[in-house]
Amino acid sequence: MITQYKNRWLLLNQSSHCILCGLQPADDRQICQACLVDLPWIGNTCQRCAEPMHHASGSFICPQCQQKPPPYEQAIAPFEYRFPIDQLVQLAKFNGQTHYLRPLAELLSLRLQTEPRPELIIPVPLHRKRLQERQYNQAAIVAKHLARRLNIPFSNKLLLKTENTQHQADLNRKARRKNLRNSFQCVSAPPTSVAIVDDVMTTGTTAAEISRVLKQAGCQQVYIWIIARTAKELHLS
Ligand SMILES: [Zn+2]
Ligand SMILES: [Zn+2]
Structure with missing residues (x-):
């Protein structure tokens, strides 16, 4: 259809x-x-990183999370990053068509109804130069919608992107980690639990780095809330 x-x-x-x-x-x-x-609703996933696991059933942790558990508690996504979700996200992110984010954020909020409630919702921040170029942070638009719907405070002041790093999409997993290291800064004491919001999660490097920074600053539980998660075959390596 x-x-x-x-x-x-x-x-x-x-x-x-x-x-x-x-x-x-x-x-x-x-x-x-x-x-x-x-829509490409996500099915079975890794309980930690939300990686789609088409052949798994029941409670499952992917080999990568078993080997090295991520620094966040759980990533949650309602969709796989496939057509037409990928198109909507791209249009919203790079074409200024931010109105596509509202229905997606709404569907994410429905998925979160039964999940643990953090004390604060924050978007993955953009560096101020990137924000000037794009004029908006798509993650912040989604995060604000979730904050309103779930009645949880929102902040885009707690965490800053202090280094204007290279686009993650151009890098493999190892280079992504190196690229992001020390590029985020937590500017005040975070609450005990925080949800980080982004549009898409690919390798999870950004989510892991932000979680590491928040936990270093004293946060106990970090949740990653995203609209869509890529399946492994789409990862760059
Ligand atoms: Zn229709
Ligand atoms: Zn996993």
């Missing part, structure tokens, strides 16, 4: 119609029932 209309939905964006098929009327969520069912 979606692929049939995939070129149309890029052109159509009437608020009363579904942002994906452009045909069916949609409610507040802006996605019609049929398209909602067709």
Whole structure:
């Protein structure tokens, strides 16, 4: 259903119609029932890093997390980073079409209803130069929506990106880690539990580095809330 209309939905964006098929009327969520069912909902995942595990069943920890548990408690994502979620995220991130973030943030908030509530929600920060270029931080838009919906305080002041690092997408896992090391700074004492919000999680290097910084500053529990998680075959290595 979606692929049939995939070129149309890029052109159509009437608020009363579904942002994906452009045909069916949609409610507040802006996605019609049929398209909602067709979205790449994440299935079985690693309980720690949310890596999609298509062949696993029940409670599962991926080999990588078994070998070296991440510094955060749990990553949670409602979607796999595939069509059409990847397109919506890209349009929101690089094309200024931030209105696509609201329905995605709303679906993430529904996924979080039964999860532990942290004391504070923070977005993955952008360096001030990057923020000037893009004019907005897509992660902050999602985080603010979640804070409102879940009634949890939001802050974009606790954590700063102090180094304007190279784009992570251009680097492999090892280089990503090196690139990010010491590039975030926690500027005041964090509360006991914090949720870090981002649009997409790929290798998890950013999430791990921020968690490390927050825990070093005294935070006890860190949760990673993202719209979409890439499956392993999409990772750069
Ligand atoms: Zn639709
Ligand atoms: Zn894992």
